[in-house]
Amino acid sequence: MGYNVTINRQGLSALFDLKGKKGAMSDHAGGILPVFPDQHNTYTQSAGSTLFHIGRNHWILRGDISAEDTLISTLKPDQAPSDVSIVQVSDTLTFFSVVGADAAQVMSIACPLDLHSSVFGADAVTYTEVFGLKALVLRQEGGFEFAVEQSFGDLIQDYLDRAIA
Amino acid sequence: MLRITCPYCGSRNESEFLFGGPVGTERPDPNTTSDADWIEYLTVKPNPLGPVQERWWHARGCGEWLTIWRDTRTHDIVEAPNDTE
Numbered sequence: 527m528g529y530n531v532t533i534n535r536q537g538l539s540a541l542f543d544l545k546g547k548k549g550a551m552s553d554h555a556g557g558i559l560p561v562f563p564d565q566h567n568t569y570t571q572s573a574g575s576t577l578f579h580i581g582r583n584h585w586i587l588r589g590d591i592s593a594e595d596t597l598i599s600t601l602k603p604d605q606a607p608s609d610v611s612i613v614q615v616s617d618t619l620t621f622f623s624v625v626g627a628d629a630a631q632v633m634s635i636a637c638p639l640d641l642h643s644s645v646f647g648a649d650a651v652t653y654t655e656v657f658g659l660k661a662l663v664l665r666q667e668g669g670f671e672f673a674v675e676q677s678f679g680d681l682i683q684d685y686l687d688r689a690i691a
Numbered sequence: 692m693l694r695i696t697c698p699y700c701g702s703r704n705e706s707e708f709l710f711g712g713p714v715g716t717e718r719p720d721p722n723t724t725s726d727a728d729w730i731e732y733l734t735v736k737p738n739p740l741g742p743v744q745e746r747w748w749h750a751r752g753c754g755e756w757l758t759i760w761r762d763t764r765t766h767d768i769v770e771a772p773n774d775t776e
C-alpha cells in the first residue's frame with residue numbers, strides 16, 4: 527500500500543540545550559531567543575530560530591546550521607551564570623520531516639502518541655517515542671518533523687522506508 | 692500497559708517511563724537508630740498487597756520524576772489512601 531507522503535532526512539541544525547529558570551535564561555540570552563513559549567510542550571519561532579519548551583526549566587533552541595557560530599557568540603555558553611546551562615548539541619540529533627496527506631497515518635505507525643490536531647496542535651512539540659526510540663516530535667506545516675539521536679538516523683530511515691513501502 | 696499521567700506532559704504510555712522503585716520510609720538517623728532498624732530501612736522495600744506509592748521517571752519524555760499510587764492487586768493507578776498524604 528502506498529502513502530501520499532514525502533519523507534526527508536534533514537541536514538544538521540544548530541542546536542542548543544538550554545536549562546535553568548526562565549528568568550535567569552531570559553536575563554542571559556533573552557535578547558536573541560524567540561519569545562518563551564507559554565505552554566509546556568509547545569514551540570515559538572522568530573528570525574529563523576525555534577525555541578522548543580520540552581521540560582521543566584528546559585528548552586532546545588534550533589537554528590540554521592549556517593547561523594551556528596553567530597548563535598554561539600551571542601548565547602555565550604562559556605559566560606553563562608551558574609544557574610544557567612547552555613550546551614551546543616548540534617551533532618546529537620538528526621531530523622526527519624514527514625509531510626503530505628498521509629503524514630499522520632505514517633506517524634501513527636511510528637509513534638503511539640495521539641498526534642491528532644485537536645490534541646497535538648500547530649505549535650506542539652514533545653519528547654516521546656518513534657519506533658521505540660526516544661524522539662522529539664513536532665508539528666510543522668503539512669505534517670510533522672521528528673528528531674532521533676544522530677546514530678539512529680540510518681536505522682530510522684530504513685524503518686520509514688519499510689513503513690511506507 | 693499502564694497509562695501514566697505526567698504533571699508536565701499529561702497521559703502517556705508506560706513505555707515512556709522508567710520505574711524508580713517504591714517510595715520507602717523516611718531515612719532514620721544512622722547514629723541513633725538500632726542496627727536492626729537501619730538494616731530494615733536499607734534492605735526491606737514496601738511490597739504491600741494493595742496501594743503502594745511509587746516513583747516513575749519520564750525518561751523518554753520531559754525528564755520529570757513523579758510519584759503515583761498503584762494498587763498491586765489490580766495494577767490500576769489509584770488515589771492516595773485516606774491516611775496518607
Ligand SMILES: [Zn+2]
Nearest residue numbers: 697700749753
Ligand atoms: Zn513528562
